[in-house]
Amino acid sequence: MTGDHYFTPEPATPAQPREVEFSVAGRDYTLASSGGVFSAARLDPGTAVLLRKAELPAPGTTGDLLDLGCGFGPITCVLATSAPLATVWAVDVNERARELTAANAAQVGAADRVRVAPPEGVPADVTFAEIWSNPPIRIGKDELHQLLLRWLPRLAPDGAAWLVVARHLGGDSLHRWLTEQSWQVQRHASQKGYRVLRVTR
Numbered sequence: 001m002t003g004d005h006y007f008t009p010e011p012a013t014p015a016q017p018r019e020v021e022f023s024v025a026g027r028d029y030t031l032a033s034s035g036g037v038f039s040a041a042r043l044d045p046g047t048a049v050l051l052r053k054a055e056l057p058a059p060g061t062t063g064d065l066l067d068l069g070c071g072f073g074p075i076t077c078v079l080a081t082s083a084p085l086a087t088v089w090a091v092d093v094n095e096r097a098r099e100l101t102a103a104n105a106a107q108v109g110a111a112d113r114v115r116v117a118p119p120e121g122v123p124a125d126v127t128f129a130e131i132w133s134n135p136p137i138r139i140g141k142d143e144l145h146q147l148l149l150r151w152l153p154r155l156a157p158d159g160a161a162w163l164v165v166a167r168h169l170g171g172d173s174l175h176r177w178l179t180e181q182s183w184q185v186q187r188h189a190s191q192k193g194y195r196v197l198r199v200t201r
């Protein structure tokens with residue numbers, strides 16, 4: 001990348017189209033990716049642990065799900081194919097990430113149920129049955145806390161958030177901080193140095 005971060009709103013890094021292949025729950029995905037977005041060359045190992053260890057939504061799940069910080073859309077596409085009756089909101093500050101997620105949602109046949117938006121593009125009255133995120137740790141601790149304080153309160157009363165964070169990037173301190181903010185936090189799984197946290201009210 002040039003001076004871009006993966007969370008740069010309009011990356012200057014050349015697009016360099018590529019494909020990322022992975023399998024989740026017995027289903028194969030081949031998604032479009034590109035320079036200028038997070039983990040453009042492969043499914044991020046943290047995202048892989050999240051999708052392997054967290055409880056994917058049941059096929060009958062309805063309502064709105066959120067992929068917070070969608071990148072090129074791997075979590076969005078898995079949620080949309082696992083829960084074909086649900087609407088998935090795919091939110092990212094990075095415009096290129098949003099374009100890729102929209103294309104990938106169409107590729108998995110879910111264009112009509114995936115709403116790709118910048119953070120300010122989600123109507124205020126939408127609440128989420130589930131929030132999924134491999135959150136942008138690199139934006140800094142204070143910004144990350146602000147991000148979670150903005151979105152977690154939009155969980156439906158009986159909703160759950162699934163987060164993955166590397167232990168060496170502060171997974172355990174994030175767990176403690178969320179608990180201090182009065183969220184119920186369970187370390188649902190731990191694998192390859194990643195913590196999968198389940199957060200409820």
Ligand SMILES: C[S@@+](CC[C@H](N)C(=O)[O-])C[C@H]1O[C@@H](n2cnc3c(N)ncnc32)[C@H](O)[C@@H]1O
Pocket residue numbers: 006007008038039044047068069070071072073074075091092093094097119134135136137139147
């Ligand atoms: C760790 S990456 C995960 C990307 C993707 N979900 C994946 O698993 O490959 C975090 C994403 O959060 C996005 N992001 C950064 N700040 C954000 C914000 N304030 N609101 C929404 N998304 C943000 C970044 O652009 C990046 O795509």
